[in-house]
Amino acid sequence: MSRATDWLARRTLNERLALLAVALGLGALAVGDVEARGKVTLDTRELARIVEGEVDHVTPEELADWMIAGRADYRLVDLRAEEDFAAYHLPGAERRAIAGLEQAGLGRDERIILYSAEGIHSAQAWMLLKAHRYPAVYILLGGLAGWQEHVLYPLEPAPDAPIAERAAFARAGEIARHFGGAPRPWSDSGSAPAALAPPRPTSPAVAAPVAPPTGAKPGAKRKKEGC
Amino acid sequence: MSMPLYKLGAFGDEASLVVAFLIGIGFGFFLEQAGFGSAKKLTDQFYFRDLAVFRVMFTAIVTAMLGLFWLGWAGVVDLSLVYVSTTYLAPQIVGGLLLGVGFTVGGYCPGTSVVAVATGKLDALFFLGGTFLGILAIGVAWPAVEGFAHSTDLGRLTLPEVLHLPFGAVVFLVVLMALGGFWGAGALERRLGGKGEEEP
Numbered sequence: 412m413s414r415a416t417d418w419l420a421r422r423t424l425n426e427r428l429a430l431l432a433v434a435l436g437l438g439a440l441a442v443g444d445v446e447a448r449g450k451v452t453l454d455t456r457e458l459a460r461i462v463e464g465e466v467d468h469v470t471p472e473e474l475a476d477w478m479i480a481g482r483a484d485y486r487l488v489d490l491r492a493e494e495d496f497a498a499y500h501l502p503g504a505e506r507r508a509i510a511g512l513e514q515a516g517l518g519r520d521e522r523i524i525l526y527s528a529e530g531i532h533s534a535q536a537w538m539l540l541k542a543h544r545y546p547a548v549y550i551l552l553g554g555l556a557g558w559q560e561h562v563l564y565p566l567e568p569a570p571d572a573p574i575a576e577r578a579a580f581a582r583a584g585e586i587a588r589h590f591g592g593a594p595r596p597w598s599d600s601g602s603a604p605a606a607l608a609p610p611r612p613t614s615p616a617v618a619a620p621v622a623p624p625t626g627a628k629p630g631a632k633r634k635k636e637g638c
Numbered sequence: 639m640s641m642p643l644y645k646l647g648a649f650g651d652e653a654s655l656v657v658a659f660l661i662g663i664g665f666g667f668f669l670e671q672a673g674f675g676s677a678k679k680l681t682d683q684f685y686f687r688d689l690a691v692f693r694v695m696f697t698a699i700v701t702a703m704l705g706l707f708w709l710g711w712a713g714v715v716d717l718s719l720v721y722v723s724t725t726y727l728a729p730q731i732v733g734g735l736l737l738g739v740g741f742t743v744g745g746y747c748p749g750t751s752v753v754a755v756a757t758g759k760l761d762a763l764f765f766l767g768g769t770f771l772g773i774l775a776i777g778v779a780w781p782a783v784e785g786f787a788h789s790t791d792l793g794r795l796t797l798p799e800v801l802h803l804p805f806g807a808v809v810f811l812v813v814l815m816a817l818g819g820f821w822g823a824g825a826l827e828r829r830l831g832g833k834g835e836e837e838p
Contacts, residue, residue: 429817435704436813439806444798445710445717454719519793544718544794 458541467537469524469549471561475586478502485522490532491555501526501558502590509536513543526551526558563592570597641715666753675754677745677761684742686830689823696816707809727790744768 419427461467477485478501489496489504496506507515509532517523523545525533533550540548551557560566565583568576584594644654672694673679682688709715741747744765746754751769754762776783797812798805 429820432700432704432813433817435708436810439704439707439809441806442707442711443804443806445707445805520791546724546793 458538461541467549468552470552471558472583472586474501474524474551474558475562475590479586479589485524485549486517487524487526488517488536490525490527490536495528499555501555509539512536512539513545517545519545522547522549524549524551527554529556530554559592563587563590564595565592566595566599567597641709642719665749666756669750669753670757674750675757675759675762677754677759680747680750681742681745686826689827692823693820696819700813700816703809703812707805722794722796725792725795726788727792729787729789 422430474487487501487504489500489506490509491500491506493506496504500506504526507517517540523540525536525540525548527533527536530550530553533554537548537550553560561583565580565587568580580594587594643649644657649657669675673690674694679688680691683691706715706717706720710717737747744751746762746765748769751762751765755766797803797808801808803811
């Protein structure tokens with residue numbers, strides 16, 4: 412038996428374990444980082460849960476309320492092209508390109524609301540930020556088009572609509588004027604909101620399915636983690 | 639990568655409850671075996687008479703840390719999927735102070751009080767009752783405290799990010815810290831706790 416094994420044999424179990432820990436620690440020091448930087452893994456289960464629960468959406472009306480209330484606890488990010496942003500953008504929005512969005516100075520501790528012209532780009536950017544583990548990323552529902560339709564140029568309810576709906580519309584009208592828009596009268600219901608909206612090709616209206624959506628439950632349970 | 643098992647879909651929600659149950663039994667068993675079902679043993683650490691709690695906790699931390707590091711290195715665990723709770727600096731400092739006071743006065747921390755109840759300790763039963771009353775109180779007062787509870791949100795924060803050091807360097811430093819702590823604990827016990835020679 413060599414002297415080294417002889418010495419080791421005289422150590423107590425605690426001392427041997429301490430030596431093992433030091434050896435593994437020294438190895439860790441030599442290895443450095445476990446994962447290459449820039450590589451990301453998606454937690455698909457968690458993402459699916461968020462998408463199903465629709466908790467990552469902000470409606471244009473909600474956002475308008477936040478703006479009027481003067482809330483400053485979010486970052487509003489416009490993902491459209493430079494010239495579109497220059498032509499019009501939401502109050503307080505900042506433009507960011509999708510490429511390199513994760514290095515665009517957005518904080519992981521911030522509530523980030525993304526919007527694009529209609530919503531596809533913001534959904535793609537949402538996935539990108541989620542992959543980089545931004546916890547609080549939201550999509551403005553319907554994008555800028557949704558903002559125009561619901562906030563800037565809300566449509567007056569039908570004359571035979573319930574009183575409550577017509578009363579709620581009075582407030583929508585005030586909000587629209589606050590942001591420089593105007594409510595559209597009921598007679599305009601067939602046309603697209605004017606001004607900023609590009610002319611829409613006329614196509615036969617597709618009837619929305621009446622049946623309530625099945626499957627995804629609102630407020631689907633979220634797995635709690637931690638102790 | 640095949641772990642974390644739950645995150646990668648090795649089993650579903652229902653099976654995860656069974657796994658949690660089994661891990662819970664193991665956790666409780668080892669807490670009890672380490673002597674953590676006794677309020678006297680637990681509070682002895684605050685008077686430097688018996689630092690077993692410190693040793694057991696730090697040993698667990700070092701074991702888990704080395705295991706995760708090397709399993710991550712071997713490609714068995716995807717560390718980016720391991721849950722890291724959010725850092726809320728101010729509320730966690732206040733909460734830590736409260737827990738420390740409660741631990742010293744009451745003799746248990748939440749987990750060990752459950753262990754002690756399981757072994758029939760009456761004081762632990764009162765402690766656990768108080769825990770539930772406290773939870774009820776915070777639930778009722780939640781609207782008033784929610785703003786504070788979610789303040790100073792630093793997100794998912796880890797030591798390598800804060801210290802701007804490679805993960806491995808932090809692992810090594812924590813190992814050194816643990817061994818230094820074990821040595822210091824033994825010295826403190828011998829000096830203040832009136833304990834005889836004991837291996838750290």
